[in-house]
Amino acid sequence: MKKIVEIRNLRKTFCKGDICVANSLNLHLFEGEIFTVLGTSGSGKTTFLRMIAGLEKPDSGEISIDNRIVFSKNIDIEPNQREVAIVFQNYALLPHINVASNILFGSNATKKELEDILEKTKLKGHEDKYPHELSGGQQQRVALARAIINRPKILLLDEPLSNIDTELRNILRAELKEMIKSLNITALFITHDKEDAFFLSDRIAIMHGGDILQVGTSKEIYNNPADLYCAKFLGKVTKIDEKSYIRPENINICENAEREGVIKDIIFYGSFYEITVLSNNQNLLVHSFDDNLKIGQKIKLSFGNKILKF
Ligand SMILES: Nc1ncnc2c1ncn2[C@@H]1O[C@H](COP(=O)(O)OP(=O)(O)OP(=O)(O)O)[C@@H](O)[C@H]1O
Ligand SMILES: [Mg+2]
Known part of the structure; x- marks a missing residue:
C-alpha cells in the first residue's frame, strides 16, 4: 500500500x-x-x-x-x-453566503467541478441555500465539499x-x-x-x-x-496479579469453574450487566447478560484466555 x-x-x-x-x-x-x-x-x-x-x-x-x-x-x-484540507469542529461555514459560494470560497474550481462535488456530496438542489437553512448533516457535507473541492x-x-x-x-x-x-x-x-x-x-x-x-x-x-x-483508556480492566489484567467480558460465570466469589454489586447498562464480584479478597469486574443474578449470590468464575500482561 x-x-x-x-x-x-x-x-x-x-x-x-x-x-x-x-x-x-x-x-x-x-x-x-x-x-x-x-x-x-x-x-x-x-x-x-x-x-x-x-x-x-x-x-x-x-x-x-x-x-x-x-x-x-x-x-x-x-x-x-x-x-491538505481541514474540516473544523464547527464546520466554519460562512453564514452570509450560500452553499455554492461556501464550497467555492478560496478555490478556483470550475463550474463543472462544483457540479461534480455537489453531486458527490449529495448537495444538488441545495446550492442556493444559506447555512442556517441546512440540517446538521447537510452542513457537514458542505464543509466536506469545500475541503475536498481542490482535491x-x-x-x-x-x-x-x-x-x-x-x-x-x-x-x-x-x-x-x-x-x-x-x-x-x-x-x-x-x-x-x-x-x-x-x-x-x-x-x-x-x-x-x-x-x-x-x-x-x-x-x-x-x-x-x-x-x-492504553488498556484502561480503551476499556475497563481488573488487576488479577502483579503483572496480569483482565477485561470484564473475559471473565465467565460458570457452575463448574474453580474460582469462587460473591456478588457485591450489579449495574444494569441496557445491553449487559456489570457485576462486582469479591473473590480471593479481590474485587473483579464481570460482564454478564444473565437477568437472574442477585447481590449476595455465590458464583463461580473462570478466566478466558485473553489475559493482558504488563
Ligand atoms: N500556542 C500555544 N502556546 C502554548 N501552549 C499551547 C499552544 N497550543 C497548545 N498548547 C498546549 O499544548 C497542549 C496540547 O494542546 P492541543 O490543542 O494540541 O491538545 P488536544 O489534544 O487537541 O486537546 P483537545 O482535545 O482539548 O482539543 C496543551 O497543554 C495546550 O495547552
Ligand atoms: Mg484539539
Whole structure:
C-alpha cells in the first residue's frame, strides 16, 4: 500500500520547552485509509494536525505528503501549497453566503467541478441555500465539499463530531464514513472519543502527553494494548496479579469453574450487566447478560484466555 503521509521524529514544545506536545513522533498514513489520532484533552492532537497542515511550525523532524517533503530542517512549504484540507469542529461555514459560494470560497474550481462535488456530496438542489437553512448533516457535507473541492492529498478532521448530541452524532459519523470511503479520500481524524474512533477508523494511534503510545486497528489496540494506560483508556480492566489484567467480558460465570466469589454489586447498562464480584479478597469486574443474578449470590468464575500482561 502506498504511504501518502510520512512523519519522522516530529518534535514540538511550547513555552520555552516546558510543554512537550510532540515527542519525536513517527507515523505514516496509507492512501485511502481513515487514520485516527485518539487521545485525551491536551494530549497534543490539534497541534499534530496543525503541524501537518503547516499552521504550526515543528521544532524539528520531517513531514512528507505523497513523497514530497513539506517540512524539514530547511523546508517549510506554505499551508496552501501542501495539498491538505481541514474540516473544523464547527464546520466554519460562512453564514452570509450560500452553499455554492461556501464550497467555492478560496478555490478556483470550475463550474463543472462544483457540479461534480455537489453531486458527490449529495448537495444538488441545495446550492442556493444559506447555512442556517441546512440540517446538521447537510452542513457537514458542505464543509466536506469545500475541503475536498481542490482535491487535497489528505483531509484533516479536527473533532468534527464533538459537541453534537448522541443521536445526530451517530447519523453524522455514518454519513462521514460513507462519504470519505466512497470518494476514496485519505483522512486523518482526531478525537477524544473512543467510540467515534472505533466506528470510523482503519487504524488508530493512541496519543498521550505528546507521545504516540500505540498504533493499530481497533481490534489490535483493544485486545493487545501496548501498556496499562492504553488498556484502561480503551476499556475497563481488573488487576488479577502483579503483572496480569483482565477485561470484564473475559471473565465467565460458570457452575463448574474453580474460582469462587460473591456478588457485591450489579449495574444494569441496557445491553449487559456489570457485576462486582469479591473473590480471593479481590474485587473483579464481570460482564454478564444473565437477568437472574442477585447481590449476595455465590458464583463461580473462570478466566478466558485473553489475559493482558504488563
Ligand atoms: N500556542 C500555544 N502556546 C502554548 N501552549 C499551547 C499552544 N497550543 C497548545 N498548547 C498546549 O499544548 C497542549 C496540547 O494542546 P492541543 O490543542 O494540541 O491538545 P488536544 O489534544 O487537541 O486537546 P483537545 O482535545 O482539548 O482539543 C496543551 O497543554 C495546550 O495547552
Ligand atoms: Mg484539539
